[in-house]
Amino acid sequence: MTFSYQNYKIKISKSVLDQIYQYRQTGRLSSESGGVLIGRQIISTGNLIIDHCTVPMPLDVCKRTRYLRKDPKHIEFFTTLRQRENNIYAYVGEWHTHPELIPSYSSMDLRNWQRIGKESSMPHFHLIAGIKALRIWQFDPTNKSVCELKTILWDKIHEYEC
Template identity: 35%
Template sequence: MTNTELTFMDNVGDLLVIMPSALNKLLGYRQLDSFSNEAAGVLIGERRDSHIVVHEISEPGEGDIRRRCYVDRRGSHHQVIVNEAFVRSSGRLQYLGEWHTHPEDQPSPSAIDLGTWRRHLVAQNQMVLLIIGRKEIWAAKKVTDDVVPLFRV
């Protein structure tokens, strides 16, 4: 359990900050043994000028399909959590992007991940993408059709 945030930066100095409460939940889904399945959810937080802060996540639940090397986030509860955060915060907290796990130490996106993000994650704003590995977290922003990796600060 950590009480510090995790920070990433893009090539122009814009930050992605994952707050400790969200980070602890994400780390709890690492696939540390050979029987654990992939997990997925959405990222919820705020945009502060050109910076992004993740405060909450949705977690796997009913309707999601989870296998060792595959996950499909289908549960309607993910949208419910985004809607509740938006209302509770008077619009400050919003949907920021997607997260999922990979059963590898240093994760990187698969061809399926990249294709899915390009086809289905369509937004005018930059969106955040996280892959939670056993030892590292891979982070990127989706900017129009490009996936731009971020660097840990």
């Protein structure tokens, strides 16, 4: 899936979308799930490619309306990938699910994005997967602003493929 934002493009690989899609909360008792987004920036264009994500790990907290990334294996996966690929990959944000048709971020999500922003001065991308759609936001820690980048219905995602 590729879409334009400001003067660059953001591409989320099909494998990442497929992994996230399988964790949607379609059942009445389904728990929230999540992980980290890992990508690389093309220096010549500024385009961002999100190639990898982690999925829920054993030590994470997965409740009906709450997900907490607690397992250190998320960061271990990222560190191993980064070292193996000569540091081309970066942590670009987080993803998680919500039991909503079209997801919105919560005050808890915003607090988490602000906490992540304190650890890095670069903007991060956050994806929330709902039942019918996914939404992507960018959090800029320098001015503490949240900007919605895109809302895409799962059944229309093929329209964004390049």
